[in-house]
Amino acid sequence: MYIIIVGGGKIGYFLARQLLEDQHEVLIVEQAADKAAQIAEDLGEIVMVGDGCEASTMERAGMARADMAIALTGDDADNLVVCQVAKHKFSVPFTIAMINNPKNERIFKMLGINATISSTSVILAHIEQELPSHPLIPLLTLKGGGLEIVELKIPPESQVVGKPIKQVLLPQKSLITLIIGADGQVRLPTSDTVIQVGDEVVAVTMLDSEESLRSALIGAPSVRAF
Amino acid sequence: MRVIIMGCGRRGAALATMLDGEGHDVTVIDVDAAAFSFLPDSFAGTEIVGSGTDEDSLRRAGIEQADAFVSTTRGDNRNVMAAQMAKHIFNVARVITLVHDPIREEMYRSLGFRTVSPTRIIAESLREAILADDGGEATGAAAEAQTGSEG
Amino acid sequence: MASHDPMARLKTFVVPTDGSPASMEAVAVACTLAKRNKGKVFVVHVIEVRRSLPLDADLSQEAARGEEILAQAEKVAEGQDFEVEGELLQAREAGHAVVDEAAERRADVLLVGMEAEGTFGGFQFGRLPQYALKNAPCRVWLWRSAAEGMS
Numbered sequence: 001m002y003i004i005i006v007g008g009g010k011i012g013y014f015l016a017r018q019l020l021e022d023q024h025e026v027l028i029v030e031q032a033a034d035k036a037a038q039i040a041e042d043l044g045e046i047v048m049v050g051d052g053c054e055a056s057t058m059e060r061a062g063m064a065r066a067d068m069a070i071a072l073t074g075d076d077a078d079n080l081v082v083c084q085v086a087k088h089k090f091s092v093p094f095t096i097a098m099i100n101n102p103k104n105e106r107i108f109k110m111l112g113i114n115a116t117i118s119s120t121s122v123i124l125a126h127i128e129q130e131l132p133s134h135p136l137i138p139l140l141t142l143k144g145g146g147l148e149i150v151e152l153k154i155p156p157e158s159q160v161v162g163k164p165i166k167q168v169l170l171p172q173k174s175l176i177t178l179i180i181g182a183d184g185q186v187r188l189p190t191s192d193t194v195i196q197v198g199d200e201v202v203a204v205t206m207l208d209s210e211e212s213l214r215s216a217l218i219g220a221p222s223v224r225a226f
Numbered sequence: 227m228r229v230i231i232m233g234c235g236r237r238g239a240a241l242a243t244m245l246d247g248e249g250h251d252v253t254v255i256d257v258d259a260a261a262f263s264f265l266p267d268s269f270a271g272t273e274i275v276g277s278g279t280d281e282d283s284l285r286r287a288g289i290e291q292a293d294a295f296v297s298t299t300r301g302d303n304r305n306v307m308a309a310q311m312a313k314h315i316f317n318v319a320r321v322i323t324l325v326h327d328p329i330r331e332e333m334y335r336s337l338g339f340r341t342v343s344p345t346r347i348i349a350e351s352l353r354e355a356i357l358a359d360d361g362g363e364a365t366g367a368a369a370e371a372q373t374g375s376e377g
Numbered sequence: 378m379a380s381h382d383p384m385a386r387l388k389t390f391v392v393p394t395d396g397s398p399a400s401m402e403a404v405a406v407a408c409t410l411a412k413r414n415k416g417k418v419f420v421v422h423v424i425e426v427r428r429s430l431p432l433d434a435d436l437s438q439e440a441a442r443g444e445e446i447l448a449q450a451e452k453v454a455e456g457q458d459f460e461v462e463g464e465l466l467q468a469r470e471a472g473h474a475v476v477d478e479a480a481e482r483r484a485d486v487l488l489v490g491m492e493a494e495g496t497f498g499g500f501q502f503g504r505l506p507q508y509a510l511k512n513a514p515c516r517v518w519l520w521r522s523a524a525e526g527m528s
Contacts, residue, residue: 002431027428045469048428053303055329062428077279077303081330084306089333103281107307110314 001025004061004092006052006082007072008035011098015070016043029061053081055089063090071097076104083113136214139202146207147173152217154199159219166191171205171212178202230255230292230318232278232308233299237324237344239264241298246271255287278308284316294320302326306334313339387516388416391484392461393423393475393505396446399522403490404450406520408459416485418461420450421478423471432467440465472508484515493524 001024005012008030016026020043028043029052030036036047050057052073063069069086071079076099083095099105099118108116125137139149154161160168165176179187182198195201195217205213227250231238234256243266246252252271255278256262262273276283278297289295295312297305302325309323322340325331331343390407394400407418422443426432447463454461468474479487489509495501500521509517 025432045473053330054327055333060428062430064429065431075303077301077307080307080310081303084337085330085333088337089329101280104279106281107311107315111310 001067002062002065003068003070004029004063004066005070005072008039008047009072012072013039016046020046027061029057053078055085058085058090063092066092068092068094068096074100076100080108084111087112136210147204148207149202149204150210150213152201152214154195154197154201155218156197157219158217160195160217161197162194164192164194165189168216170216171209174203174205174209174213176201176203227251227293228288228291229294229296230287230289232297234261234264235298235300236264238298241296242271243269253287255283279304279311281311281315284311289316289318292318294318297323302330309339384410385414387485388414389482389484390416390418390486390488391421391475391479391482392418392488393421393471394446394450395422396449397490397492399492399520400490401450401453402522403488403520404453404461405457407488408454408457408461412457412459418454419464419478419482420447420461421464421466421475422446423466423468423474425471426467426469432469436467472505475505476509476513480514486516486518487513488518488520491519491521493522
């Protein structure tokens with residue numbers, strides 16, 4: 001595959017390195033000449049100096065034949081435009097953008113950016129896990145079908161403690177796929193598997209069934225952290 | 227008409243002043259409060275400090291009731307991102323965005339946005355000025371230079 | 378005394394050529410030394426492939442021109458009753474390809490010809506010689522031809 005990465009920061013660098021190891025053709029488009037030179041020294045002639053948001057730069061970079069465009073600049077608006085120009089002007093089939101402000105995920109998804117990565121969201125999710133209010137942690141949104149994988153820790157006050165899965169009233173199209181016990185043991189549950197306190201339940205559910213799933217597994221409604 | 231203008235630089239301020247003068251309900255949003263100094267004292271609209279690409283700031287600026295949204299900053303990317311949020315998230319009826327880069331302007335126009343390219347407009351104006359008929363009136367510096375050399 | 382001749386062990390030469398007179402001079406110089414030391418000369422022409430094309434793209438026009446250039450180098454060698462080996466390469470950057478070639482051939486010298494004056498007058502220190510000086514594992518000689526007006 002030919003993959004173009006816009007933004008030559010640390011993430012771009014390590015990503016490129018890994019992709020090269022996996023035998024892909026990679027190009028990093030980096031605005032700062034000194035950063036570009038640094039990358040070229042380590043990874044070879046896989047860098048180009050230029051503004052990745054400019055269509056003319058993208059043209060020179062061969063965006064028209066790229067299989068993927070990955071926008072990793074520090075600016076959400078720039079990343080959005082890189083992906084949009086790649087998609088609409090150069091017909092790049094798959095675009096990925098880094099997002100700094102988690103709230104921007106919505107507009108990126110609406111505009112057809114295939115994947116968005118927000119490290120803020122990931123960190124927040126980890127923080128939320130430690131909070132007593134027990135919200136449901138989205139792990140991954142699955143392409144198409146409006147499904148996502150979520151994770152939820154069973155608190156002591158949950159109504160399903162001590163109950164087998166078959167007795168839990170789950171919303172439609174929800175499935176508990178994995179249970180990680182408090183002891184760290186991973187179980188592939190059957191309908192007879194009993195849910196215990198401290199179990200981390202990994203489930204597949206519809207995007208708009210999150211709350212129903214939460215209620216089914218915990219009971220009392222929570223106050224979301226954000 | 228309720229208009230939200232993103233960016234209170236010279237262009238945004240000029241537009242805000244014009245529309246305000248025509249009796250429209252104008253709100254200007256800019257990340258830098260100092261930018262509002264471009265507005266005249268007579269400005270009757272609202273000034274909001276915030277980012278046009280931030281949903282919450284846009285809500286504070288009243289985008290949910292806005293009839294029109296215009297992005298006028300110097301940054302093309304911010305402008306188009308805000309415009310797209312105005313259109314797709316808030317369904318603002320009229321969305322206009324400034325895009326300096328002619329190639330990106332064309333692209334966003336083809337995506338259904340009303341765009342204005344200062345680059346194109348200025349280039350066209352200059353071109354007209356250069357190609358202006360010799361028989362016509364020479365204006366400004368050119369005319370002065372002529373009189374000077376004949377004087 | 379022959380054993381103290383510093384040039385004696387220089388047997389393998391890599392000479393990049395873009396068809397310029399200076400690079401042909403470099404070919405001639407390499408041939409002289411290689412012949413004397415019973416060594417070899419590899420003449421390399423690199424077609425720089427722009428990124429909008431895959432690296433192995435079929436560039437028949439550039440390839441034909443490259444072959445012409447290599448033929449020219451062969452003629453220069455013939456003039457000295459010597460034979461060179463021509464290499465036509467496709468790469469993103471000529472400097473990288475030439476240095477890689479020098480490493481592969483375990484060259485003793487990478488001999489780079491440079492014109493005294495660029496197209497717009499004045500010396501231009503190109504990307505290839507810069508890269509070569511910085512990265513070549515072997516000796517690098519710059520052969521800058523004499524300036525105009527010198528015999």
